[in-house]
Amino acid sequence: MINLTIDNQKVAVEPGTTILEAAKNTGAKIPTLCYLKDINVVGACRICLVEVEGAKTFIPSCVTPVAEGMVVRTNTPAVIKARKLVLELILSDHPMECLTCLRNQNCELQDLAREFGITEVRFDGAKSEYPIDDSSPAITRDPRKCILCRRCISVCTNVQTVTALCAENRGFETLIAPAFNEKLANMECVQCGQCTLVCPTGAIVERDDTAKVWAAIADPKKHVVVQTAPATRVQLGEALGAEPGSIVTGQMVAGLRRLGFDKVFDTDFAADLTIMEEGNELLQRITTGGTLPMITSCSPGWIKFCEHFYPDLLDNLSTCKSPQQMFGPLVKTYYAQKEGIDPADIYCVSIMPCTAKKYECQRPEMNSSGYQDVDVSLTTRELGRMFRQAGLDVTNLPDEKYDEPLGISTGAGEIFGASGGVMEAALRTVYEVVTGETLENIDFEVCRGITGVKEATVQVGDLSVKVAITNGLGNARKVLDKVRSGEADYHFIEVMACPGGCIGGGGSPIPTNTEVRLKRIEATYTEDERMTLRKSHENPAIIALYDEFLGKPLGHKSHELLHTKYTPRGVNK
Amino acid sequence: MVECSCNTSNEELAKQLDKIIDPYRDKPSGLIQVLTKAQNLVGYLPKWAQVQVAEGLGVSLQDVYGVITFYAFFSLIPRGRHKISVCAGTACYVKGTKMVTKALRDLLDLRPGQTTPDSRFTLEIVRCIGACGLAPAMIIDGKDVHGRLEPELIPELLEQYE
Ligand code: SF4
Ligand code: SF4
Ligand code: SF4
Ligand code: FES
Numbered sequence: 001m002i003n004l005t006i007d008n009q010k011v012a013v014e015p016g017t018t019i020l021e022a023a024k025n026t027g028a029k030i031p032t033l034c035y036l037k038d039i040n041v042v043g044a045c046r047i048c049l050v051e052v053e054g055a056k057t058f059i060p061s062c063v064t065p066v067a068e069g070m071v072v073r074t075n076t077p078a079v080i081k082a083r084k085l086v087l088e089l090i091l092s093d094h095p096m097e098c099l100t101c102l103r104n105q106n107c108e109l110q111d112l113a114r115e116f117g118i119t120e121v122r123f124d125g126a127k128s129e130y131p132i133d134d135s136s137p138a139i140t141r142d143p144r145k146c147i148l149c150r151r152c153i154s155v156c157t158n159v160q161t162v163t164a165l166c167a168e169n170r171g172f173e174t175l176i177a178p179a180f181n182e183k184l185a186n187m188e189c190v191q192c193g194q195c196t197l198v199c200p201t202g203a204i205v206e207r208d209d210t211a212k213v214w215a216a217i218a219d220p221k222k223h224v225v226v227q228t229a230p231a232t233r234v235q236l237g238e239a240l241g242a243e244p245g246s247i248v249t250g251q252m253v254a255g256l257r258r259l260g261f262d263k264v265f266d267t268d269f270a271a272d273l274t275i276m277e278e279g280n281e282l283l284q285r286i287t288t289g290g291t292l293p294m295i296t297s298c299s300p301g302w303i304k305f306c307e308h309f310y311p312d313l314l315d316n317l318s319t320c321k322s323p324q325q326m327f328g329p330l331v332k333t334y335y336a337q338k339e340g341i342d343p344a345d346i347y348c349v350s351i352m353p354c355t356a357k358k359y360e361c362q363r364p365e366m367n368s369s370g371y372q373d374v375d376v377s378l379t380t381r382e383l384g385r386m387f388r389q390a391g392l393d394v395t396n397l398p399d400e401k402y403d404e405p406l407g408i409s410t411g412a413g414e415i416f417g418a419s420g421g422v423m424e425a426a427l428r429t430v431y432e433v434v435t436g437e438t439l440e441n442i443d444f445e446v447c448r449g450i451t452g453v454k455e456a457t458v459q460v461g462d463l464s465v466k467v468a469i470t471n472g473l474g475n476a477r478k479v480l481d482k483v484r485s486g487e488a489d490y491h492f493i494e495v496m497a498c499p500g501g502c503i504g505g506g507g508s509p510i511p512t513n514t515e516v517r518l519k520r521i522e523a524t525y526t527e528d529e530r531m532t533l534r535k536s537h538e539n540p541a542i543i544a545l546y547d548e549f550l551g552k553p554l555g556h557k558s559h560e561l562l563h564t565k566y567t568p569r570g571v572n573k
Numbered sequence: 574m575v576e577c578s579c580n581t582s583n584e585e586l587a588k589q590l591d592k593i594i595d596p597y598r599d600k601p602s603g604l605i606q607v608l609t610k611a612q613n614l615v616g617y618l619p620k621w622a623q624v625q626v627a628e629g630l631g632v633s634l635q636d637v638y639g640v641i642t643f644y645a646f647f648s649l650i651p652r653g654r655h656k657i658s659v660c661a662g663t664a665c666y667v668k669g670t671k672m673v674t675k676a677l678r679d680l681l682d683l684r685p686g687q688t689t690p691d692s693r694f695t696l697e698i699v700r701c702i703g704a705c706g707l708a709p710a711m712i713i714d715g716k717d718v719h720g721r722l723e724p725e726l727i728p729e730l731l732e733q734y735e
Binding site for chain 2: 157163164165166167168169170178179180188571572
């Protein structure tokens with residue numbers, strides 16, 4: 001242990017601990033902007049300066065390890081003055097458009113300006129002028145608001161291994177952007193939105209599509225239906241001020257009705273349907289010698305990643321659409337017929353923890369109903385914004401239930417939101433389909449948790465099913481490289497683009513970090529346990545759907561509406 | 574016109590670049606060495622060469638471009654025979670950096686970061702060159718300082734650079 005003194009308090013910490021982390025033991029809060037634990041430790045912004053006895057200058061605490069006998073002061077007048085100077089220098093090249101910024105009231109830079117009581121900026125230097133890049137259907141970049149902290153680069157390069165962004169040029173000309181300042185839409189960017197979660201400011205944000213939804217609701221001709229992704233009910237509360245881990249399922253449903261949606265349905269229903277199709281696809285591949293391992297296809301960021309970086313593995317992808325995209329065509333065919341509504345008048349909105357879903361619903365092949373199947377996809381953050389605009393105190397509304405039939409779901413659909421959930425849901429169903437027996441213990445603990453790569457062998461009748469589960473694209477790479485080299489002999493792999501799975505998706509409330517992710521995961525399994533039905537094949541609405549409309553899993557209609565094809569894209573194209 | 578002649582020789586250059594890359598294939602740590610050699614081969618680092626290096630070393634184009642734009646030594650544009658560096662230090666800026674760049678634009682249709690089609694001049698803007706007393710000033714080929722510039726003087730002083 002290393003012993004040191006921070007603000008006159010004795011502290012003992014492991015060797016290698018930074019001053020910043022050590023100071024947390026004393027209760028002193030050192031401000032940070034570029035620092036992101038384990039992800040971005042670069043010492044770029046200098047807001048975390050502290051005084052160290054014997055040092056000639058102030059020391060950036062986030063990158064400086066502790067030393068034996070060190071005497072640190074975190075909040076002397078001189079330190080505070082220096083930090084204020086750093087902040088003013090950052091602000092001197094900042095547009096200060098808080099009132100019209102998506103991150104207003106949820107911005108680390110704004111928070112610091114408030115905490116430091118900045119009322120004027122004494123430097124009047126040149127301001128960087130860059131155009132906004134709104135080429136992407138999911139992510140909008142406004143480099144004028146960028147403070148060059150490089151968190152987005154770290155997450156995109158090290159966590160997601162996409163590397164769509166770099167720091168270009170030097171000094172005042174530094175710009176965080178794709179090479180040649182290319183538009184994001186033309187890049188290998190997989191639209192995962194992880195950069196929007198880590199950006200301390202409004203320099204990278206989701207595309208805000210709330211205006212489209214308000215317009216649809218206002219249009220009397222439109223029958224506006226909404227579907228809510230599994231993860232949204234364990235996230236939305238945070239966007240409205242509740243603690244991480246709050247479950248707001250019933251309140252969200254009530255709130256959506258009050259916003260004016262004609263029907264409030266559940267993507268969990270479509271998740272159950274996904275299990276019916278995907279489970280049967282897996283069995284078919286195993287019994288007929290199809291391409292194995294089969295890899296899940298629920299995560300559109302992952303799909304785009306595979307198309308760019310592993311086009312040789314596209315045959316391994318399940319042909320199943322994501323739950324969002326299974327739901328869309330069903331609303332505009334099955335539901336439209338059942339209710340006698342012209343599908344041209346149906347407007348389908350989805351609420352997703354995901355930015356890539358905005359991209360997915362606009363893919364040209366996603367119109368198997370004859371219309372764009374899902375008209376617009378909003379992130380959890382945008383829904384939070386709509387509720388605020390409407391003045392709805394959603395977390396205090398009475399619980400309401402989803403509409404039938406596309407709102408009926410099971411615990412299996414619910415756990416899609418957590419890493420390992422799709423695998424667990426599939427195993428619950430595949431086991432019973434194959435063996436004809438009732439599964440005694442339906443909790444597959446091996447599938448759960450936030451570990452980057454999980455592996456297991458599950459006995460299903462005579463068959464030993466080898467599975468792998470990954471979350472975060474960097475972790476996916478590890479498993480995919482083994483598949484590519486022939487070293488791995490899995491039957492089934494679950495890949496989720498975002499760390500922790502959808503509950504940590506790029507459209508989640510900010511902040512989203514490991515601690516918050518774990519709370520949302522816990523809430524997800526609590527929801528699962530609360531459900532009376534916890535296996536997809538027991539969902540009565542799914543059974544009715546096959547009876548009345550689809551026929552059987554992998555049948556002709558399923559192929560037409562619920563399955564899809566992929567496009568090899570490559571890199572640097 | 575310029576492009577056509579480039580493209581034919583590009584194929585040949587690409588082959589030679591592949592030879593440069595070969596010992597570093599899938600070794601990201603060789604990036605700076607390969608880029609240095611690539612620039613010596615091509616004269617500058619066009620996008621096609623950057624893509625080739627990125628794919629050869631198994632890194633992203635973003636990794637390559639970030640390095641190239643960080644080090645002044647690397648160039649994204651073909652270099653002319655002569656480099657004009659116009660000073661934009663405070664003194665020069667106040668006394669007429671803009672006037673100088675405008676004169677060059679009028680005269681040669683040349684903007685900062687560009688090279689003339691006849692490869693005679695490349696123009697860049699630089700931070701203070703330490704000739705504040707001569708403001709506004711520029712340096713040609715990194716050695717000849719020309720100060721107290723006025724638009725009328727520029728054509729004549731450029732004549733000595735062929
Ligand atoms: S990024 Fe933050 S500080 Fe900048 S305009 Fe937006 S809210 Fe204000
Ligand atoms: S959306 Fe994902 S892939 Fe695209 S730049 Fe952001 S982190 Fe990288
Ligand atoms: S875009 Fe955001 S995360 Fe990226 S460097 Fe700029 S401020 Fe940091
Ligand atoms: S937080 Fe330490 S340098 Fe930015």
